[in-house]
Amino acid sequence: DIQMTQSPSSLSASVGDRVTITCRASQSIGSYLNWYQQKPGKAPKLLIFAASSLPSGIPSRFSGSGSGTDFTLNISSLQPEHFATYFCQQSFRSPYTFGQGTKLEIK
Amino acid sequence: QVQLQQWGAGLLKPSETLSLTCVVSGGSFSAYYWTWIRQPPGKGLEWIGEINHRGSGKSNPSLKSRVNISVDTSKNQVSLKLSSVTAADTAVYYCATAQFSGSYLVFDPWGQGTLVTVSS
Numbered sequence: 254d255i256q257m258t259q260s261p262s263s264l265s266a267s268v269g270d271r272v273t274i275t276c277r278a279s280q281s282i283g284s285y286l287n288w289y290q291q292k293p294g295k296a297p298k299l300l301i302f303a304a305s306s307l308p309s310g311i312p313s314r315f316s317g318s319g320s321g322t323d324f325t326l327n328i329s330s331l332q333p334e335h336f337a338t339y340f341c342q343q344s345f346r347s348p349y350t351f352g353q354g355t356k357l358e359i360k
Numbered sequence: 361q362v363q364l365q366q367w368g369a370g371l372l373k374p375s376e377t378l379s380l381t382c383v384v385s386g387g388s389f390s391a392y393y394w395t396w397i398r399q400p401p402g403k404g405l406e407w408i409g410e411i412n413h414r415g416s417g418k419s420n421p422s423l424k425s426r427v428n429i430s431v432d433t434s435k436n437q438v439s440l441k442l443s444s445v446t447a448a449d450t451a452v453y454y455c456a457t458a459q460f461s462g463s464y465l466v467f468d469p470w471g472q473g474t475l476v477t478v479s480s
Contacts, residue, residue, distance in 0.1 A: 284464075285464060285465075287464075287466055287467075289467075295473075296454055296456075296469075296470035296471065296472060296473050297405070297454075297467075297470060298468075298469075298470075299466055299467065299468035299469075302461055302464050302466045303461070303462070303464040306461070306464075308461075308466075308468065340404065340405060342405070342467070344464060344465040344466070347407070347410075347418055347420075348407050348420040348421065348422070349407040349465070350407065351404050351405040351406070351407070352404070353403075353404045354404050354405075
């Protein structure tokens with residue numbers, strides 16, 4: 254299986270900050286990398302697909318980059334609704350695997 | 361707009377069989393794959409398996425011998441059965457739409473999730 258490792262596991266930040274979350278794959282996955290946002294008690298929501306593409310309705314303050322094994326999720330100018338847990342997921346090969354998550358908390 | 365609604369038993373005893381159903385509305389049932397994903401309390405996400413409207417699919421080798429995913433196209437429903445459950449199977453179980461954007465597979469949207477607890 255392809256292992257996905259996120260860092261950091263948790264992150265404290267303030268409203269207005271810019272944050273970066275990193276995801277590393279155990280082997281090259283091209284651009285087959287998705288990001289999801291999950292709020293407490295809710296299902297994950299697709300945030301970014303194909304490493305850097307935004308689905309319809311996702312604001313441009315979210316951005317993704319990377320290819321191969323190293324990927325990043327950036328959130329510019331944090332808003333209160335952005336405090337959640339973020340997961341990366343590879344869709345290169347089944348079994349499709351997720352990172353362990355990064356919990357973004359208010360400082 | 362595809363919507364998924366899921367249900368099933370929330371409390372099981374060890375060795376019993378988990379059974380969940382997901383009904384799809386608002387979209388073409390035959391256009392997508394349907395997938396199951398689980399999340400133990402406070403932990404990460406694990407892909408369980410997927411199926412299409414023809415009944416073709418695959419499952420995670422870590423669970424393969426215990427997993428059965430099926431479809432009922434007459435009802436736009438997808439079902440998950442997981443046999444011989446243990447406490448390690450305690451999790452929130454999600455059904456989700458597996459669709460392609462170009463050549464890229466995404467899970468979107470998701471059902472509301474069902475908490476299944478295994479306890480004697």
